[in-house]
Amino acid sequence: MKRCFALCVLCAALLCGCSAENPLPVSAAAMSRTADGYRLTAELIRQDSLDGDAAPVYLSVEAEDLPSLFAEAERRLGGHFYFSHAETVILDEGLAEAGIRELTGWLAERQDARLTLRLVVARDASADELLQLQALGEAIPGVALYELLEGLSARGDVPDAPLYKVQNALAQGQTVQLPYLYATEDEHAAAGGAAIFDGGCLTGFLPKEGI
Secondary structure (H helix, E strand, O other): OHHHHHHHHHHHHHHOOOEOOEOOEEEEEEEEEOOOOEEEEEEEEEOOOOOOOOEEEEEEEEEOOHHHHHHHHHHHOOOOOEHHHOOEEEEOHHHHHHOOHHHHHHHHHOOOOOOOOEEEEEOOOOHHHHHOOOOOOOOOHHHHHHHHHHHHHHHOOOOOOEHHHHHHHHHOOOOEEEEEEEEOOOOOEEEEEEEEEEOOEEEEEEOHHHO
């Protein structure tokens, strides 16, 4: 948690330098429910060093509803919230249990959201904490998570559930399976099995061997 706080402080300083000439694309995001609405933590990629190295910074915003949530992120970034680059969105258990129909439907209608966007559930940890855990073999945690999910879904170890598949299944009243993530003892994010959704709401989990 100290690392999370430090990153947020660093982000506040680095975001001050964001401009139209130096945009910070969103690589991944974490979403949760709050008492008053929603919370979004976006992982932004900053790449302006002389050697071209990229580094993540994080922006967190809260709002009563989804449109206001993204509008607040755009306001904080001076209108340059490039969500079209995002490949993964991590959902808190609380948000998943309350239901994902509103979120998936809204994302599917946004022109800047990829239909191949991968949704994943955070288990026994907050979504924004999992998003910022140190990545294995990759400098950008969100990018590393996407690569992990791509590889595991190709092998059938976790559900292959991009946004368009999830939205179609929900529209047809089908059970939905999303991958879930957890934090290891050495503070890395790892994929478990499947998070099961009935009626758009999280009802339980399956281990990898149960998929």
